[in-house]
Amino acid sequence: xxxxxxxxxxxxxxxxxxxxxxxxxxxxxxxxxxxxxxxxxxxxxxxxxxxxxxxxxxxxxxxxxxxxxxxxxxxxxxxxxxxxxxxxxxxxxxxxxxxxxxxxxxxxxxxxxxxxxxxxxxxxxxxxxxxxxxxxxxxxxxxxxxxxxxxxxxxxxxxxxxxxxxxxxxxxxxxxxxxxxxxxxxxxxxxxxxxxxxxxxxxxxxxxxxxxxxxxxxxxxxxxxxxxxxxxxxxxxxxxxxxxxxxxxxxx
Amino acid sequence: xxxxxxxxxxxxxxxxxxxxxxxxxxxxxxxxxxxxxxxxxxxxxxxxxxxxxxxxxxxxxxxxxxxxxxxxxxxxxxxxxxxxxxxxxxxxxxxxxxxxxxxxxxxxxxxxxxxxxxxxxxxxxxxxxxxxxxxxxxxxxxxxxxxxxxxxxxxxxxxxxxxxxxxxxxxxxxxxxxxxxxxxxxxxxxxxxxxxxxxxxxxxxxxxxxxxxxxxxxxxxxxxxxxxxxxxxxxxxxxxxxxxxxxxxxxx
Numbered sequence: 001x002x003x004x005x006x007x008x009x010x011x012x013x014x015x016x017x018x019x020x021x022x023x024x025x026x027x028x029x030x031x032x033x034x035x036x037x038x039x040x041x042x043x044x045x046x047x048x049x050x051x052x053x054x055x056x057x058x059x060x061x062x063x064x065x066x067x068x069x070x071x072x073x074x075x076x077x078x079x080x081x082x083x084x085x086x087x088x089x090x091x092x093x094x095x096x097x098x099x100x101x102x103x104x105x106x107x108x109x110x111x112x113x114x115x116x117x118x119x120x121x122x123x124x125x126x127x128x129x130x131x132x133x134x135x136x137x138x139x140x141x142x143x144x145x146x147x148x149x150x151x152x153x154x155x156x157x158x159x160x161x162x163x164x165x166x167x168x169x170x171x172x173x174x175x176x177x178x179x180x181x182x183x184x185x186x187x188x189x190x191x192x193x194x195x196x197x198x199x200x201x202x203x204x205x206x207x208x209x210x211x212x213x214x215x216x217x218x219x220x221x222x223x224x225x226x227x228x229x230x231x232x233x234x235x236x237x238x239x240x241x242x243x244x245x246x247x248x249x250x251x252x
Numbered sequence: 253x254x255x256x257x258x259x260x261x262x263x264x265x266x267x268x269x270x271x272x273x274x275x276x277x278x279x280x281x282x283x284x285x286x287x288x289x290x291x292x293x294x295x296x297x298x299x300x301x302x303x304x305x306x307x308x309x310x311x312x313x314x315x316x317x318x319x320x321x322x323x324x325x326x327x328x329x330x331x332x333x334x335x336x337x338x339x340x341x342x343x344x345x346x347x348x349x350x351x352x353x354x355x356x357x358x359x360x361x362x363x364x365x366x367x368x369x370x371x372x373x374x375x376x377x378x379x380x381x382x383x384x385x386x387x388x389x390x391x392x393x394x395x396x397x398x399x400x401x402x403x404x405x406x407x408x409x410x411x412x413x414x415x416x417x418x419x420x421x422x423x424x425x426x427x428x429x430x431x432x433x434x435x436x437x438x439x440x441x442x443x444x445x446x447x448x449x450x451x452x453x454x455x456x457x458x459x460x461x462x463x464x465x466x467x468x469x470x471x472x473x474x475x476x477x478x479x480x481x482x483x484x485x486x487x488x489x490x491x492x493x494x495x496x497x498x499x500x501x502x503x504x
Contacts, residue, residue: 106362113412116420124423128431135433142444143494144437145421149487150495153409154402160365161405168368169397171376179380181387185396192394235397242395243402246499 013049019067022060031107036060061111062119068105069112070122073097077129080136087137088251091151094130095244099155103162113156137251151247158240164233193235265301271319274312283359288312313363314371320357321364322374325349329381332388339389340503343403346382347496351407355414365408389503403499410492416485445487 021042025034036057040047054060073094080090102109117123127148134144169186176183273294277286288309292299306312325346332342354361369375379400386396421438428435 109409110358110412113409114416114420116417116422118419118422118424118427121427124427124431124434127421128434131431131434131437134437141437141440143441144434145441145487146491146494149413149491150406150498153413153491153495154406156409156412157361157365157405157407158409160362160408161401164366165368167370168366169379170368170370172370175370175373175376179376179383182376182380182383182396185383185386185393188393189395189397235401239398239401239405242398243405243499246402246501247495249498249501 013043013045013053015053015063017043018050018054018060019063022064023067026064026105031105034060034064058111061108062115065108065111065115066120066122068101068108069120069126071101072126074126074129077133080133081129086252087133088248090133091130091137091248091251092244095151095155095248096240098152099158099162099240102155102159106159106163109156109159113152134251139251154243154247158236158243161239162233162236164236166234168233189235189238193238265295265297265305267305267315269295270302270306270312271315274316275319278316278357283357286312286316310363313360314367317360317363317367318372318374320353320360321372321378323353324378326378326381329385332385333381338504339385340500342385343382343389343500343503344496347403347407347500348492350404351410351414351492354407354411358411358415361408361411365404386503391503406495406499410488410495413491414485414488416488418486420485441487441490445490 018039021039022034025038025042034057036050036054037047039060040050043050054063076085076090076093079085080087102112112123117127130148131144134147135141139147169182171179171183171186270291273291274286277290277294281290286309288302288306289299291312292302295302306315328337328342328345331337332339354364364375369379382400383396386399387393391399421434423431423435423438
């Protein structure tokens with residue numbers, strides 16, 4: 001075609017390019033700035049060129065979701081399948097990485113929780129690894145999916161909690177009287193957290209999950225869930241460990 | 253004041269009126285239609301009249317959140333404190349109600365997970381009851397808040413899962429080969445769910461939680477999380493029960 005002759009090769013649109021461009025926008029500007037038009041501009045094509053590959057904003061988010069899921073660290077799962085790590089240790093490491101990645105991409109939680117995985121190859125690959133580790137751990141076939149869903153539900157909620165403000169449970173004076181048991185529990189928790197200096201800090205948890213991940217991913221949040229610093233609730237770690245241990249208590 | 257002399261009493265704005273009007277809009281039209289302008293119109297005042305009571309959309313959502321939290325059934329918690337029910341049974345009943353209520357109000361999950369409770373009296377009251385039940389169960393002071401956060405994180409993620417499409421884990425033919433362990437687990441789960449006709453249905457779980465709640469609340473969802481029917485993932489119940497039992501395994 002005459003018209004396309006002079007176009008640079010980089011203007012060719014692929015789903016991979018769309019995904020990379022979208023992740024770049026999200027990393028630098030946040031999810032609220034992710035639009036089809038901005039992605040097209042980033043790639044250097046007109047918006048209409050995207051629609052052969054992505055059907056709209058929801059499809060774009062599903063594409064980004066699978067790319068983000070690919071950032072979850074599955075090395076521990078592979079180590080367990082190779083016999084180098086216990087299934088329980090592998091699942092704990094995987095779950096923590098899963099939480100850390102989605103804490104950086106909290107606006108995707110709704111998307112991942114409700115989007116069919118049929119078009120998400122990285123997500124499928126991760127689930128396959130988790131399923132195989134659960135089989136190795138002796139989990140009955142029919143309980144594997146419920147176990148994964150229960151873990152994920154906890155991980156998704158915990159991804160939000162990683163962005164809760166440190167003062168979320170602070171009470172006004174009057175409520176410290178009416179809600180005295182809760183206020184006492186809160187004071188005990190805050191005191192306990194202050195002395196637990198050996199616990200992994202939320203800042204470490206929210207650092208980019210691999211050397212390949214650009215530091216700017218830390219600004220990938222949006223809306224009430226995260227500020228440009230990617231969150232950082234200093235009280236999120238203890239509840240996450242407590243819940244994860246309970247959910248995996250029967251798997252060594 | 254001369255100017256206000258002829259105004260009808262109903263035009264007086266209170267936070268309670270704003271909350272009721274917002275819940276009505278959400279129940280009939282969904283969260284995507286909730287705006288300050290619509291709330292003002294529902295009350296019969298100009299938008300500027302709202303701003304003496306609510307600072308904007310975020311504050312409006314926080315107000316709605318507390319009103320929705322008041323719908324969570326705390327009767328079992330009160331029964332436990334009166335000695336009529338075990339703490340464990342009370343917490344299970346409360347957690348299920350909490351999940352059911354927020355499954356109907358999934359767009360509020362982000363709000364509740366990240367909004368300080370200082371201005372939310374119904375939420376404070378609920379937390380006080382939960383804290384007192386946990387004290388009665390022998391939970392150490394410093395573990396009460398982490399326990400509540402872990403439970404809530406699970407409940408929030410489960411509120412999303414209640415809206416997952418039934419086909420969320422269906423795989424295309426090719427992936428059924430590459431992800432064969434996951435596919436086998438999925439088939440076993442689906443088969444098992446089909447025979448578990450005695451499990452509480454998600455439709456029952458998503459019904460309004462009390463006789464006072466209008467049926468139209470079932471349409472309170474929005475966006476990818478819920479359709480106008482309030483969701484209804486037929487596979488959500490088993491994972492919820494599995495996770496809840498694990499998180500409360502040590503409390504009778």
